[in-house]
Amino acid sequence: MSSDQEIFHLVYRSIAEDDLTQKGIDGILRVSHKLNRKAGISGILIKRGKVFLQLLEGPKNKVLTTFRRIHQDPRHHSIKTVIETKSSDRLYSNWDMAYVEDADEHAILEELIPFLDEATSFADNSKEAIMPTLKIFSEKLSKES
Numbered sequence: 712m713s714s715d716q717e718i719f720h721l722v723y724r725s726i727a728e729d730d731l732t733q734k735g736i737d738g739i740l741r742v743s744h745k746l747n748r749k750a751g752i753s754g755i756l757i758k759r760g761k762v763f764l765q766l767l768e769g770p771k772n773k774v775l776t777t778f779r780r781i782h783q784d785p786r787h788h789s790i791k792t793v794i795e796t797k798s799s800d801r802l803y804s805n806w807d808m809a810y811v812e813d814a815d816e817h818a819i820l821e822e823l824i825p826f827l828d829e830a831t832s833f834a835d836n837s838k839e840a841i842m843p844t845l846k847i848f849s850e851k852l853s854k855e856s
């Protein structure tokens with residue numbers, strides 16, 4: 712596998728600012744779809760209560776540049792990188808940035824909920840479960856769409 716075929720995956724968790732509205736989230740998604748498509752980035756943004764969990768996947772330099780911008784964004788805080796890993800496949804190849812929130816609670820996989828809890832500390836053992844769980848979730852979303 713040559714390095715330019717490798718897909719870099721970055722998962723982080725953050726907390727939304729108190730004044731972030733649905734309109735604000737719509738704006739984030741609009742910009743994300745446009746810029747991610749251009750950069751060859753796919754992934755998913757999940758919001759449960761005030762907690763965001765996002766997977767960014769694509770060429771490593773593009774993912775890191777995008778994450779640097781996201782990291783500086785005042786609309787969220789307490790950003791914590793959970794996973795950085797490489798593989799030959801994307802989990803969310805069908806989406807520039809899928810979005811799921813707890814308003815459509817039924818759509819959030821029960822197994823994902825522990826990762827969307829601010830109290831979860833991401834000990835190494837719980838980290839290992841996150842990529843397989845996100846993969847199962849992408850299969851569920853593919854079937855629904």
Ligand SMILES: Cc1cc2nc3c(=O)[nH]c(=O)nc-3n(C[C@H](O)[C@H](O)[C@H](O)COP(=O)(O)O)c2cc1C
Binds near residue numbers: 743744756765780786
């Ligand atoms: C939770 C969250 C997720 C975001 N996800 C993305 C994303 O996937 N791609 C992206 O380009 N910008 C994303 N953004 C927006 C960026 O922070 C940034 O505003 C945008 O890339 C435009 O860059 P600029 O503000 O420097 O013009 C996200 C912001 C937040 C708060």
